[in-house]
Amino acid sequence: MIVFNARGRFHYKYSFGAIRCIHYLTHTQWFCPLTLLLLAFTMVFLLPHEILSFFRSFGGSIAPSNVKNAVTFYEDLHSVNGGTELQRKENYTNMVNTYYDVATAFYEYGWCQSFHFSSRLYNETFQESIKRHEHYVALHLGLKPGMKVLDLGCGIGGPMREIASFSGATVIGINNNESQIKRGIALNRQYGVPESCEFIKGDFMKIPVPDNSFDAAYNMESCCHAPDLVALYKEVYRVLKPGQCVAGYDWCMTKEYDPNDQYHNKVKDEIEFGNTLPTIRTTTEYIQAIKAAGFRVLMVEDFADKLNVHIPWYESLNPKRLSLDGFRRTWLARLIGRQLLKVLEFSGIAPKGSIEVNKFLERAGDGLYEGGRLKIFTPIFFYLAQKPHNENV
Numbered sequence: 001m002i003v004f005n006a007r008g009r010f011h012y013k014y015s016f017g018a019i020r021c022i023h024y025l026t027h028t029q030w031f032c033p034l035t036l037l038l039l040a041f042t043m044v045f046l047l048p049h050e051i052l053s054f055f056r057s058f059g060g061s062i063a064p065s066n067v068k069n070a071v072t073f074y075e076d077l078h079s080v081n082g083g084t085e086l087q088r089k090e091n092y093t094n095m096v097n098t099y100y101d102v103a104t105a106f107y108e109y110g111w112c113q114s115f116h117f118s119s120r121l122y123n124e125t126f127q128e129s130i131k132r133h134e135h136y137v138a139l140h141l142g143l144k145p146g147m148k149v150l151d152l153g154c155g156i157g158g159p160m161r162e163i164a165s166f167s168g169a170t171v172i173g174i175n176n177n178e179s180q181i182k183r184g185i186a187l188n189r190q191y192g193v194p195e196s197c198e199f200i201k202g203d204f205m206k207i208p209v210p211d212n213s214f215d216a217a218y219n220m221e222s223c224c225h226a227p228d229l230v231a232l233y234k235e236v237y238r239v240l241k242p243g244q245c246v247a248g249y250d251w252c253m254t255k256e257y258d259p260n261d262q263y264h265n266k267v268k269d270e271i272e273f274g275n276t277l278p279t280i281r282t283t284t285e286y287i288q289a290i291k292a293a294g295f296r297v298l299m300v301e302d303f304a305d306k307l308n309v310h311i312p313w314y315e316s317l318n319p320k321r322l323s324l325d326g327f328r329r330t331w332l333a334r335l336i337g338r339q340l341l342k343v344l345e346f347s348g349i350a351p352k353g354s355i356e357v358n359k360f361l362e363r364a365g366d367g368l369y370e371g372g373r374l375k376i377f378t379p380i381f382f383y384l385a386q387k388p389h390n391e392n393v
C-alpha cells in the first residue's frame with residue numbers, strides 16, 4: 001500500500017492493528033458478546049463530535065428524560081399491545097410526532113435522507129433506485145420550472161431536494177414534526193437549495209394555505225399516516241389549482257391480503273406498530289378515498305408487482321441479508337448496533353428508551369419483510385389523480 005503522508009501512515013498502521021485485534025478476538029471463545037461490547041466501547045471513545053451529537057439527537061424534540069415514557073405511550077396505542085384503531089386515530093398527532101422524534105435518527109442512519117422504499121434493477125444501487133422512484137413522480141406530474149409543488153409529509157426533505165433539482169420546480173414540504181423540519185432546513189442549506197425548497201410546519205389534514213395554491217402535489221409514503229384518508233384528499237383537492245394533479249406512492253394491503261387470515265392480520269398489526277399507522281387501507285379503499293374526495297384517477301400501478309423489478313423493495317429488510325452495499329441494513333449491522341446502543345444508553349450518551357426504539361424498529365423491519373414476502377402488503381402503490389378543470393362537470 002502506498003502511504004503519502006504521516007497522517008496516512010498513522011491511519012494505515014492503526015487500521016492494520018485494529019484488524020489484527022479483531023482477528024484475534026474473533027478467534028477466541030469470548031467473541032460474543034465480549035468482543036462486540038469491547039468494539040462498541042472502542043467506537044464510543046473514537047467517535048468524532050458530530051457522531052456523538054447524532055447519538056444525542058435520539059429523541060428529537062422530546063427531552064432526553066422523557067423519551068422512555070414517550071416510547072411507552074406510543075407502544076400502548078398499538079394493537080400488538082392492546083391499543084385500538086380509534087385510539088390511534090384520536091391521538092394521531094402525538095402518536096406520529098412521538099414516533100418520528102424517536103425514529104428519525106435511526107431512519108437517517110439506515111436509509112439516508114429519503115424515507116421511502118423502492119424496487120431495484122440489477123444495475124442500480126439502493127440510492128439510485130430511490131431517486132428513480134422520485135423522478136417517476138416528477139415526470140408523471142410534468143414538473144418544470146415555475147411550478148409550485150406541495151410535498152405531503154416531507155420528512156427531512158430528501159425527495160424534495162431531489163425533485164426540485166431534477167425538475168426545476170419550487171417544492172414546499174409540509175410536515176408536522178418540528179425536529180425533522182430543523183434537520184431538513186440544515187440539509188437544504190448544506191445542499192444549496194434553500195431558494196427552491198421550503199418547509200411548512202403543519203398538519204396535512206389542515207394545510208395552512210388558501211384554496212387553489214399549488215400546481216401539483218405529491219406524497220412519498222406519508223398519507224398512510226392520515227386518520228381519515230377522504231378528509232386528507234379533500235384538503236389536497238382544495239389547495240390544488242383546477243386541472244392539476246396529485247401523485248405518489250403509499251402503503252396498502254394488496255388483493256392477496258385475507259382479512260380473515262389470523263397470520264395476515266398479525267403481520268398487518270406488526271407493520272402498523274412499527275411504523276405509526278392508524279390502520280393500513282387496501283388498494284381498493286385507497287383509490288375509493290381519492291375518488292370520494294373529488295379527484296379523477298388517471299393511473300394506478302403497484303410498483304411491487306412491476307415486471308422489470310429485479311430486487312424487490314423488501315429485500316433490503318431481509319433479516320438474513322449480508323452485503324457491503326447497504327451494510328447498515330444487514331443483520332450484522334443490526335447486531336453491532338444493538339450492542340453499541342446498550343453502551344450508549346448505559347453511559348447516558350443516548351437517552352433511556354433508545355434500545356426500546358431500536359427494538360420496535362427491528363420489529364417493523366421484520367413485519368414489512370414478511371408482508372412483502374407474502375405479497376399481502378405494498379409500500380409502493382403508485383397513483384396519479386387529477387382535480388377536474390371544472391368542478392361541476
Ligand SMILES: C[S@@+](CC[C@H](N)C(=O)[O-])C[C@H]1O[C@@H](n2cnc3c(N)ncnc32)[C@H](O)[C@@H]1O
Binds near residue numbers: 221
Ligand atoms: C415515512 S415518512 C416519509 C417522509 C418523506 N416523504 C420521505 O420520503 O422522505 C412520513 C412523513 O409524514 C409526516 N407526517 C405524518 N403525518 C403527518 C401529518 N398529519 N401532517 C404532516 N406531516 C405528517 C411525518 O412527520 C414524516 O415526515
